[in-house]
Amino acid sequence: xxxxxxxxxxxxxxxxxxxxxxxxxxxxxxxxxxxxxxxxxxxxxxxxxxxxxxxxxxxxxxxxxxxxxxxxxxxxxxxxxxxxxxxxxxxxxxxxxxxxxxxxxxxxxxxxxxxxxxxxxxxxxxxxxxxxxxxxxxxxxxxxxxxxxxxxxxxxxxxxxxxxxxxxxxxxxxxxxxxxxxxxxxxxxxxxxxxxxxxxxxxxxxxxxxxxxxxxxxxxxxxxxxxxxxxxxxxxxxxxxxxxxxxxxxxxxxxxxxxxxxxxxxxxxxxxxxxxxxxxxxxxxxxxxxxxxxxxxxxxxxxxxxxxxxxxxxxxxxxxxxxxxxxxxxxxxxxxxxxxxxxxxxxxxxxxxxxxxxxxxxxxxxxxxxxxxxxxxxxxxxxxxxxxxxxxxxxxxxxxxxxxxxxxxxxxxxxxxxxxxxxx
Amino acid sequence: xxxxxxxxxxxxxxxxxxxxxxxxxxxxxxxxxxxxxxxxxxxxxxxxxxxxxxxxxxxxxxxxxxxxxxxxxxxxxxxxxxxxxxxxxxxxxxxxxxxxxxxxxxxxxxxxxxxxxxxxxxxxxxxxxxxxxxxxxxxxxxxxxxxxxxxxxxxxxxxxxxxxxxxxxxxxxxxxxxxxxxxxxxxxxxxxxxxxxxxxxxxxxxxxxxxxxxxxxxxxxxxxxxxxxxxxxxxxxxxxxxxxxxxxxxxxxxxxxxxxxxxxxxxxxxxxxxxxxxxxxxxxxxxxxxxxxxxxxxxxxxxxxxxxxxxxxxx
Numbered sequence: 001x002x003x004x005x006x007x008x009x010x011x012x013x014x015x016x017x018x019x020x021x022x023x024x025x026x027x028x029x030x031x032x033x034x035x036x037x038x039x040x041x042x043x044x045x046x047x048x049x050x051x052x053x054x055x056x057x058x059x060x061x062x063x064x065x066x067x068x069x070x071x072x073x074x075x076x077x078x079x080x081x082x083x084x085x086x087x088x089x090x091x092x093x094x095x096x097x098x099x100x101x102x103x104x105x106x107x108x109x110x111x112x113x114x115x116x117x118x119x120x121x122x123x124x125x126x127x128x129x130x131x132x133x134x135x136x137x138x139x140x141x142x143x144x145x146x147x148x149x150x151x152x153x154x155x156x157x158x159x160x161x162x163x164x165x166x167x168x169x170x171x172x173x174x175x176x177x178x179x180x181x182x183x184x185x186x187x188x189x190x191x192x193x194x195x196x197x198x199x200x201x202x203x204x205x206x207x208x209x210x211x212x213x214x215x216x217x218x219x220x221x222x223x224x225x226x227x228x229x230x231x232x233x234x235x236x237x238x239x240x241x242x243x244x245x246x247x248x249x250x251x252x253x254x255x256x257x258x259x260x261x262x263x264x265x266x267x268x269x270x271x272x273x274x275x276x277x278x279x280x281x282x283x284x285x286x287x288x289x290x291x292x293x294x295x296x297x298x299x300x301x302x303x304x305x306x307x308x309x310x311x312x313x314x315x316x317x318x319x320x321x322x323x324x325x326x327x328x329x330x331x332x333x334x335x336x337x338x339x340x341x342x343x344x345x346x347x348x349x350x351x352x353x354x355x356x357x358x359x360x361x362x363x364x365x366x367x368x369x370x371x372x373x374x375x376x377x378x379x380x381x382x383x384x385x386x387x388x389x390x391x392x393x394x395x396x397x398x399x400x401x402x403x404x405x406x407x408x409x410x411x412x413x414x415x416x417x418x419x420x421x422x423x424x
Numbered sequence: 425x426x427x428x429x430x431x432x433x434x435x436x437x438x439x440x441x442x443x444x445x446x447x448x449x450x451x452x453x454x455x456x457x458x459x460x461x462x463x464x465x466x467x468x469x470x471x472x473x474x475x476x477x478x479x480x481x482x483x484x485x486x487x488x489x490x491x492x493x494x495x496x497x498x499x500x501x502x503x504x505x506x507x508x509x510x511x512x513x514x515x516x517x518x519x520x521x522x523x524x525x526x527x528x529x530x531x532x533x534x535x536x537x538x539x540x541x542x543x544x545x546x547x548x549x550x551x552x553x554x555x556x557x558x559x560x561x562x563x564x565x566x567x568x569x570x571x572x573x574x575x576x577x578x579x580x581x582x583x584x585x586x587x588x589x590x591x592x593x594x595x596x597x598x599x600x601x602x603x604x605x606x607x608x609x610x611x612x613x614x615x616x617x618x619x620x621x622x623x624x625x626x627x628x629x630x631x632x633x634x635x636x637x638x639x640x641x642x643x644x645x646x647x648x649x650x651x652x653x654x655x656x657x658x659x660x661x662x663x664x665x666x667x668x669x670x671x672x673x674x675x676x677x678x679x680x681x682x683x684x685x686x687x688x689x690x691x692x693x694x695x696x697x698x699x700x701x702x703x704x705x706x707x708x709x710x711x712x713x714x715x716x717x718x719x720x721x722x723x724x725x726x727x728x729x730x731x732x733x734x735x736x737x738x739x
Binding site for chain 2: 207239240242243362363364365366368369372373375376379380382383386387389390393394396398399402403
């Protein structure tokens with residue numbers, strides 16, 4: 001009891017300047033075990049501390065308090081306390097103990113999931129991310145937790161705001177996989193298939209030394225989204241994907257690959273038969289909704305293929321070629337596609353003819369100038385970052401060691417022997 | 425050292441000689457970098473270390489027809505610092521070789537680098553007098569002076585002057601002209617276009633052109649700003665109103681924009697967009713190639729199961 005009170009007074013005293021906070025940090029690190037031992041009685045002491053001024057001390061106390069198992073009564077009170085702490089804590093102080101902060105936030109997530117009210121933690125988690133990040137390009141462990149909460153609470157828009165930022169630094173690879181996977185799912189929910197494809201692509205091609213379940217699930221969704229968005233699936237992964245992924249992913253996702261094959265053949269009846277046959281497999285992966293979207297997108301794909309062959313076509317012919325039931329349905333599909341901007345056409349309702357047009361964009365407007373200009377600026381910053389990375393990689397000893405080994409034994413020009421390895 | 429020679433000879437110098445001397449000097453200078461703590465034999469080629477500015481030596485050859493002396497070519501020579509003379513057997517051997525290729529060329533003199541002719545150079549000059557009774561001394565000043573517009577090359581002759589009652593040989597400066605053969609003209613032109621004389625960052629013709637336009641627009645902008653400032657002052661009443669000036673400004677303003685029509689806007693925007701798109705495409709290609717290299721390096725370094733490429737030894 002005495003030690004805890006002593007600790008409280010120390011926290012209150014040493015929380016004013018940066019150097020004091022550092023010494024306080026050392027004190028707290030040593031006192032951590034004793035705090036954990038007294039975890040059940042720490043709750044009243046929390047009221048003596050102010051979360052905005054004594055953030056570090058409050059954090060240690062809070063982490064010790066919540067270390068125990070989650071029960072219903074404690075859960076709701078803790079949720080309030082943690083949420084209030086996150087919104088008022090000082091960012092510099094908690095950055096001194098990031099793992100404690102992360103574990104507190106994870107406990108928050110567990111508790112709201114226990115209470116089945118994920119919505120309560122969405123805003124606090126977003127604030128926590130902003131306080132923990134060293135810059136907007138940094139990916140923390142809290143990002144995937146936040147996205148998971150958004151998914152469960154179905155507030156996709158807040159999740160999307162985080163997804164807009166480009167990531168350049170990652171703390172843990174598992175964070176990246178989960179972040180991109182959940183991000184992909186959120187984008188699928190909002191039907192932003194292009195961004196979903198990009199995020200899922202990141203998971204599938206991320207460097208990995210062994211295959212992991214997140215990548216397998218992501219690859220399944222990747223196949224489906226690629227079919228919906230592009231109408232085709234590239235058969236091999238790009239060369240920057242790890243060899244582990246290139247060799248093994250397809251074997252884990254066999255039914256999906258065959259679905260892609262029958263999709264590209266273009267026959268709707270075959271596709272539907274295949275889907276029916278493998279319904280349980282798709283259902284067990286929770287991908288049934290996506291598969292249904294794939295089936296409905298095949299009509300769109302076929303109509304788009306028609307634009308490449310015909311200039312004008314009657315609605316009846318469209319219905320026949322695409323195997324729709326009536327010209328009315330064909331008209332609805334075409335109208336929807338024109339509205340979404342997927343094809344350019346005019347429907348003449350008098351004689352039921354559809355005329356396919358070219359892309360009317362003339363690239364003459366000022367808005368186009370601004371778009372291209374901003375893209376160029378983005379590319380310039382990206383190019384600078386890439387050059388820096390390239391230089392770093394060229395001087396990396398692992399790279400230099402392997403490159404030395406692969407060189408030819410004899411130089412063509414002067415038959416001097418080339419050194420086999422670089423002694424660094 | 426008198427200022428002008430009285431021998432009445434006209435000298436014609438070919439650019440090849442100048443480029444050769446400068447190349448010799450640059451090579452030697454870059455090979456002695458960093459300055460050797462253990463002086464190695466890398467500096468064998470006639471170098472004398474004088475505060476980081478090595479001197480190089482060599483012979484100039486050419487043709488003398490009547491009163492015209494034309495210096496066509498040159499070759500390097502070894503300098504012996506102990507005897508302060510050039511390596512004689514080497515010179516004779518080189519002379520023989522050059523005679524075989526260019527039978528008309530004679531040794532006309534020698535060259536060196538430095539900022540001014542020195543007393544010790546007279547020894548070398550006198551030593552060469554048995555090959556050519558009046559040798560030339562070509563001096564190249566390697567220090568780069570951006571303000572200087574002329575070539576830093578001087579040709580000295582030796583003349584016998586009576587100074588303090590003692591006849592002495594001294595160096596006198598002579599004037600010369602540059603004579604070029606077609607091949608030399610092309611190569612000099614080529615080099616001159618690649619590197620701008622101000623040593624600025626513009627590396628290519630396109631960049632130089634655009635820099636010119638940029639500086640012109642900048643100047644226009646600053647002058648209009650001055651006018652604007654003046655007009656604002658006039659409006660506020662600080663400066664007395666001058667109607668003639670106002671008329672001039674208004675006529676200037678009416679000159680631009682030169683065309684104002686929809687067709688012009690259309691075409692202008694289209695061309696602007698085209699240029700932007702080309703730049704975008706160029707940036708893309710640049711970025712993709714960097715990315716490609718990075719990916720290759722990453723795969724070589726970190727991917728455990730990648731194929732160990734590596735060609736086998738070529739025998």
